[in-house]
Amino acid sequence: MSDQISLRAYGKINLGLDVVGKRSDGYHEVKMVMQTVGLYDSLKLERKKEPGIHVTTNLYFLPTGEDNLVYRAADMLMKEFGVKEGLSIGLHKRIPVAAGMGGGSSDAAAVLVGVNKLFHLGLSRKALMERGVNLGADVPYCVMRGTALAEGIGEKLRRLPPMPDCFILLAKPPVSVSTRFVYGNLKADILPFHPDLDGMIKALEKNNLSGVAACMGNVLETVTIPAYPQVQKLKDIMMDAGARMALMSGSGPTVFGIFDKKETADRTCRMLRREGLAKQAYTVKPYNSKE
Ligand SMILES: C[C@@](CO)(OP(=O)(O)O)[C@H](O)COP(=O)(O)OP(=O)(O)OC[C@H]1O[C@@H](n2ccc(N)nc2=O)[C@H](O)[C@@H]1O
Numbered sequence: 001m002s003d004q005i006s007l008r009a010y011g012k013i014n015l016g017l018d019v020v021g022k023r024s025d026g027y028h029e030v031k032m033v034m035q036t037v038g039l040y041d042s043l044k045l046e047r048k049k050e051p052g053i054h055v056t057t058n059l060y061f062l063p064t065g066e067d068n069l070v071y072r073a074a075d076m077l078m079k080e081f082g083v084k085e086g087l088s089i090g091l092h093k094r095i096p097v098a099a100g101m102g103g104g105s106s107d108a109a110a111v112l113v114g115v116n117k118l119f120h121l122g123l124s125r126k127a128l129m130e131r132g133v134n135l136g137a138d139v140p141y142c143v144m145r146g147t148a149l150a151e152g153i154g155e156k157l158r159r160l161p162p163m164p165d166c167f168i169l170l171a172k173p174p175v176s177v178s179t180r181f182v183y184g185n186l187k188a189d190i191l192p193f194h195p196d197l198d199g200m201i202k203a204l205e206k207n208n209l210s211g212v213a214a215c216m217g218n219v220l221e222t223v224t225i226p227a228y229p230q231v232q233k234l235k236d237i238m239m240d241a242g243a244r245m246a247l248m249s250g251s252g253p254t255v256f257g258i259f260d261k262k263e264t265a266d267r268t269c270r271m272l273r274r275e276g277l278a279k280q281a282y283t284v285k286p287y288n289s290k291e
């Protein structure tokens, strides 16, 4: 019986993000096409004899107590199952923080999976996804991973055919954006456009990358771009560099560009870093393994 487990928590991008309504509790009804990407945080979970949850991380500014989603995920499951032992969580972050890439949600999802295994709780993936939504709207998707349609507040999921192969340039300008701020300032009843997500699903079914790119759109750009013009600048640079399409991910400010050639994505990546437009910039691929 192993007392420790190593896990990867992958980041996500939103190939499309539409808001279709608002609930009475203030949360927004969304329709999103989600895609996992090959940039990940590493986690090491270890069972301890002494009770308590102990979190360490490579980022000095991240909380290590209840405010860290990894703590909350472990605490939730361990309390529900009356686990008497303790747990240490080592978290090595690579996914930019407060960036629209779902890093915290993915870390939480990985901890749900890890705690379930480590303490032999016997929960199915579906049962973990149902519990995940109590930690954040994107957590169930982060348990599922791959290409998916997300509805409700993000928790109603349907698997889609995988995104066609390509290179994805991720670039986070040096600002942090709060998801709450963006949804809080969204004028959901007078959105100037809606992305064609049904068209995107058809394009995915045909493995047609240019069709996917043509249907990309994110209504949250209407809030984030006026507040952070750096986002539009990154989109323009990626389009000028030859991206099929460039879009903000989630509530931002990370921008991703879809490229056919690795060299073009890498060259643009180096330029963005050199010019200080995005210190955190990476060329990755879509990640479609379910494990
Ligand atoms: C915008 C998206 C797109 O994938 O991702 P990020 O930019 O955060 O990565 C998600 O909808 C974010 O989901 P997630 O980050 O899990 O949200 P939560 O922690 O549950 O909520 C943070 C805050 O966002 C608002 N919120 C979130 C989800 C939703 N469908 N409607 C909302 O109005 C609420 O005000 C909530 O208090």
Ligand SMILES: Nc1ncnc2c1ncn2[C@@H]1O[C@H](COP(=O)(O)OP(=O)(O)O)[C@@H](O)[C@H]1O
Pocket: 062, 063, 067, 068, 069, 070, 096, 097, 098, 099, 100, 101, 102, 103, 104, 105, 107, 108, 177, 179, 250, 251, 252
């Ligand atoms: N494990 C975690 N990783 C990153 N941020 C975390 C984590 N736990 C809690 N947070 C808090 O959640 C906020 C948003 O986190 P993150 O998931 O990176 O952004 P986003 O919702 O834009 O994808 C951060 O400001 C941070 O303080």
